Amino acid sequence: MYFFLYFVSQNEIIMMDQxxxxxxxxxxxxxxxxxxxxxxPTSKSIQNVLICGLGGSGIGGTIVAQLxxxxxxxxxxxxxxxxxxxxxxxxxxxxxxxxxxxxxxxIKMYEQAxxxxxxxxxxxxxxxxxxxxxxxxxxxxxxxxxxPPRAAFGLSFPQLLQxxxxxxxxxxxxxxxxxxxxxxxxxxxxNIKLEAQSVAKQLxxxxxxxxxxxxxxxxxxxxxxxxxxxxxxxxxxxxxPEMNHNELVGWRTKDENLAVVLLRNNIxxxxxxxxxxxxxxxxxxKYTSTIIDIYSKGDSRLANILYHIHLEDxxxxxxxDIKKIDAVEVDVITGLKTxxxxx
Numbered sequence: 001m002y003f004f005l006y007f008v009s010q011n012e013i014i015m016m017d018q019x020x021x022x023x024x025x026x027x028x029x030x031x032x033x034x035x036x037x038x039x040x041p042t043s044k045s046i047q048n049v050l051i052c053g054l055g056g057s058g059i060g061g062t063i064v065a066q067l068x069x070x071x072x073x074x075x076x077x078x079x080x081x082x083x084x085x086x087x088x089x090x091x092x093x094x095x096x097x098x099x100x101x102x103x104x105x106x107i108k109m110y111e112q113a114x115x116x117x118x119x120x121x122x123x124x125x126x127x128x129x130x131x132x133x134x135x136x137x138x139x140x141x142x143x144x145x146x147x148p149p150r151a152a153f154g155l156s157f158p159q160l161l162q163x164x165x166x167x168x169x170x171x172x173x174x175x176x177x178x179x180x181x182x183x184x185x186x187x188x189x190x191n192i193k194l195e196a197q198s199v200a201k202q203l204x205x206x207x208x209x210x211x212x213x214x215x216x217x218x219x220x221x222x223x224x225x226x227x228x229x230x231x232x233x234x235x236x237x238x239x240x241p242e243m244n245h246n247e248l249v250g251w252r253t254k255d256e257n258l259a260v261v262l263l264r265n266n267i268x269x270x271x272x273x274x275x276x277x278x279x280x281x282x283x284x285x286k287y288t289s290t291i292i293d294i295y296s297k298g299d300s301r302l303a304n305i306l307y308h309i310h311l312e313d314x315x316x317x318x319x320x321d322i323k324k325i326d327a328v329e330v331d332v333i334t335g336l337k338t339x340x341x342x343x
Contacts, residue, residue, distance in 0.1 A: 016148075016151070016230065016317055016320070016327040016328050017317055017327075019147060019148070019151035020151070020310070020313045020314055020317055021189075022154070023153075023154045023185065023309075023310050023313070024154070024182045024185040024186050024189075024310075025154075026152070026153075026154030026155045027154045027158060027178065027181070027182050027185075027306070028182055029144075029154075029155065030143070030154060030155050030156075030157075030158040030159060031158060031175065031178065031179070033141065033143060033155070033159070034141060034158060034159055034161075034162035037141050037162070039121075039139040039163075039166045040137070040139055042119050042167070044090055044091060044119050045091055046074060046091060046092070046093045046119065046167050046168075046169060047074055047091040047092070048074050048075050048076075048077070048087065048091065048092050048093070049072075049074060049075070049076045049077070049092070049093045049094075049095065049164070049169060050076075050077050050078075050079055050084060050085065050088055050092055050093070050094045050095070050113070050118070051064070051065065051076065051077070051078050051079065051094075051095045051097065051160070052079045052080075052084070052094060052095065052096050052097065052106050052109040052110065052113075053080070053096070053097030053098060053103070053106055054080045054103060054105055054106065055103075055149060055150070055225070056099060056148065056149030056150035056151075056152065056153065056225070056229075057097045057098050057099045057100075057103060057106070057149050057156065058078070058080050058097060059150075059153070059218065059221060059222050059225060060097060060153060060156055060157040060160050061078045061095070061097060061160065062078050062217075062218040062221055063157065063218035063219065063222065063305060064157065064160045064161065064164070065078055065218070066215055066216070066217065066218050067218075067301060067302060067305060068161075068164065068169075068170045069215075071170050071171055072164075072169055072170055073168070073169055073170070074169060079109060080105070081105060081109075082105050082108045082109065083108075083109075083112070084109050084112045084113060084116075088112070088113055088116045088118055089116055089117060089118065090116070090117040090118065090119075092113070092116070092118040092119065093118070093119045093121065093167055093169065094109075094110070094113040094118040094119065094120055094121070095121045095122075095123065095160065095163055095164075096109065096110045096113075096120065096121070096122045096123070096124075096129060097123045097124070097156065097160070098122075098123075098124050098127070098129050099124065099125050099143075099147075099149035099152050099156060100124070100125065100126070100127050100149065101124040101125060101126045101127020101128050101129035101130050101131075102127040102128050102129070104337075104340060106129075107128060107129070110129075110132070119167075120136075120138045120139075121138065121139045121140065121163050121167075122138055122139070122140035122141075123140070123141050123143065123156055123159045123160065123163065124140070124142060124143070125142065125143050125144060125145035125146075125147075125152070126142070126145050130142055139163070139166070141159045141162065141163070143155045143156055143159065148229075148328055148330070150225065150226065150229055150230075153222075153309065158178060161174050161178070174302065177300045177302045177303065178302060180298075180299065180300065180303060181298060181300070181302055181303040181306045181307070184297060184298050184303055184307065185306065185307065185310055188297060188307070192307075192310060192311045192314060193314055195294075195311060196311055196312075196314030196315045196317075196318055197314075197318050199261075199292055199294065199315050199318075200315050200318035200319045200321075200322060201318075201322065202259065202290055202292055203259050203261070203290075203292075203315070203319060204319065204322050204323070205257070206257055206258065206259035206290060207233075207234065207235060207257055207258050207259065208224075208227060208233070208235035208259050208261055209235065209236060209237075209238075209258055209259065209260050209261065210223055210224055210235060210236070210237035210238075210261045210263065211237070211238055211239065211240060211243065211260065211261070211262050211263070211276070211279075212237070212239055212240070212262070212263040213239065213240060213263075213264075213265065213268040213269060213272045213273075214239040214240065214241065214242060214272070215268075215269070216239075216263060216265060216268070216304075216305070216308070217237075217239045218305075219263055219305055219308045219309060219312075220237040220238075220239065220263055221237060222309055222312070223237070223261075223263070223308070223309075223312040223315075223316075224236065224237045226312060226313055226315075226316035227315075227316050227319065229316075229330055230313075230316035230317055230319070230320050230327040230328075231316045231319035231320050231323070231325075231327070232320070232323070232325055233319065240272050240275050240276060240279070241271075241272060241275055244275055244279070248279065248283060251283050251284065251286070251287050252287075253287065254286070254287045254288070255287060255288060256288055256289060256290070258287070258288040258290070259288065259290035259291075259292065260280075260284045260288060260290065260291045260292065261292045261294060262276055262280070262291070262292065262293050262294065263294055263296075263308055263312075264276070264293050264294060264295045264296070265295070265296045265304045265308075266295070266296075267301060267304065294308070294311065294312070296308050296311075
């Protein structure tokens with residue numbers, strides 16, 4: 001097996017498979033970090049939430065918005081751009097997520113939110129955002145540095161729950177679900193790795209097409225991003241039922257280079273489960289022989305989400321391993337950031 005190295009500022013050498021293996025311990029650490037943090041109360045009445053972040057720093061917002069949609073006391077918008085929506089005002093909680101603390105787009109969004117008088121909270125490992133938070137006295141959570149942002153999901157994602165709980169946007173009883181999910185991941189680790197290896201072999205030299213129930217789109221996006229960055233592969237995703245109203249018609253040409261991956265959960269809406277089965281039997285199977293069901297485990301939506309993320313992170317690593325490529329390297333992104341820094 002090939003192991004790929006990531007060089008961090010402290011001159012430590014950390015392998016991508018070790019980052020993934022540490023996922024449950026990162027989740028455990030994140031609980032301690034969040035509990036140790038004391039926030040300053042606000043007199044503002046929070047009426048809506050804007051989560052700002054991109055890439056590995058932003059995917060947590062996409063996932064948490066779906067996770068808490070049935071319990072959140074106000075609407076959420078996830079922003080992955082330079083410009084924030086016009087509705088942002090003094091009653092908006094703006095959570096800026098930037099692992100490095102220097103993400104160009106997120107800093108621009110922060111500056112606009114300040115001008116509109118929004119309540120600001122920051123999640124970061126350092127950089128400009130932590131300097132800003134300390135200088136301005138903004139509520140913030142600082143997480144450990146030295147990881148590729150996508151490998152720090154276990155450290156950053158739970159902090160969104162901590163922030164939303166503090167501001168009473170969501171109930172404060174999700175820690176038990178998180179602890180149970182960690183226990184599940186530890187128990188299932190070897191089975192998860194075995195399934196990931198099997199799926200990676202089936203996806204090798206294929207174009208993955210990822211489908212999920214609409215309520216799990218964030219998980220599908222995360223998987224796509226991990227295949228892009230870790231496996232250095234193009235792929236795409238869509239959700240059911242929406243894809244049944246458009247993309248389904250595009251299945252017209254037999255192509256064995258395509259591989260359908262269905263991210264499944266026992267809690268998926270029953271009619272969407274029936275749609276998936278119909279799509280498999282009557283559409284996809286006519287055009288490709290590679291159709292893979294990946295089922296989550298767990299007794300809660302949070303457990304299902306984290307199970308998928310961990311399993312699919314392993315798939316992306318094993319794909320890189322099969323291809324004998326560096327799962328950490330993202331030189332093309334670094335090159336773009338260097339170019340933008342000079343403008």
